[in-house]
Amino acid sequence: MSISQNLLKIKSTLPENVTLVAVSKTKPIPDLMEAYDAGQRIFGENKIQEMADKWEAMPKDIEWHMIGHVQTNKVKFMAQFVSLIHGVDSLKLLEEINKQAKKNNRIIDCLLQIYIAEEETKFGLDEEELNEILASATFQEMKNIRIVGLMGMATFTDNQEQIKKEFTHLKSIFDSIQNLKSEICNLKSLSMGMSGDYQLAIECGSTMVRIGSSIFGGR
Secondary structure: OOHHHHHHHHHHHOOOOOEEEEEOOOOOHHHHHHHHHOOOOEEEEOOHHHHHHHHHHOOOOOEEEEOOOOOHHHHHHOOOOOOEEEEEOOHHHHHHHHHHHHHOOOOEEEEEEEOOOOOOOOOOEOHHHHHHHHHOHHHHOOOOEEEEEEEOOOOOOOOHHHHHHHHHHHHHHHHHOOOOOEOOEEEEEEEOOOOOOHHHHHHOOOOEEEEOHHHHOOO
């Protein structure tokens, strides 16, 4: 099937409250434009330079999501245009996003990444670190970021029960901090689930799924 057919097929299976991020990393612009022409407006990239190049070349009504691990020294290259940063895993990174957003006269939306997998390679905060950040005076004083939800990645395994346990754990953390409404904290998005496990993630409460290979084919 073509990219547009894949996209429309997946969209037809998603509940109305679930946002689809088309993960377009490493894919050429013509592939993204096929998805764009089929109605997709949210694309996810994991390298800032590649995302910036595509932003320059493509229509300006696209929302660009940074879904990869972010180094603080690279934030400045996307602060002008990025719509949502998924993998925020430290107060230091939040401070840099806030600083660069201020320079660009913007408020940048962020998801805090929670470590839920039983793997050493995944980034993220544990519950204690999450609560420390949200309670810190440094965080409370930020004016140019907005925490709009949480993000997590399950263990890369065929064990559906384990994945379900990890997604359910993240949903419980998400629910536990729902009362923290403020100008810079409005938790409405729970980003979990990729091509292989997004249906299970939705069953567990995900409101945002990141799907690449099922739309664009393998890398």
